[in-house]
Amino acid sequence: LVHRDRVRYAVVGDVGPRDIIGEASYAAAEALGIPADPHGGGTDSGVTYIVFKDTRVDPIEDRGAAVAVGERLARMFARGR
Numbered sequence: 001l002v003h004r005d006r007v008r009y010a011v012v013g014d015v016g017p018r019d020i021i022g023e024a025s026y027a028a029a030e031a032l033g034i035p036a037d038p039h040g041g042g043t044d045s046g047v048t049y050i051v052f053k054d055t056r057v058d059p060i061e062d063r064g065a066a067v068a069v070g071e072r073l074a075r076m077f078a079r080g081r
Contacts (some may be wrong), residue, residue: 001024001032001047001048001049001050002048002050003032003033003034003043003046003047004032004033004046006032006033007074008028008031008032009066009067009069009070009071009074010024010025010040010066011026011060011066012051013060024047026038027060027074029041029042032047033062034047036042040079050074050077052069052070052073052077054071055069057069068081
């Protein structure tokens with residue numbers, strides 16, 4: 001997830017309606033500097049989602065593993081691989 005000058009690596013852990021994109025966790029919103037209040041937080045625009053298909057983080061709850069995998073894949077993406 002990219003918002004302004006911040007990047008947050010996260011695991012896509014659920015599937016929602018096909019015509020809606022843009023839901024992230026409370027922790028991801030806070031890390032990106034987006035108000036995380038479920039009743040009035042969020043942002044209408046300005047968040048970019050980059051999804052690396054067919055990748056896994058194990059265990060899925062391991063934030064450090066998500067960052068390590070995300071950084072590696074982002075470098076590959078930036079190099080055009």
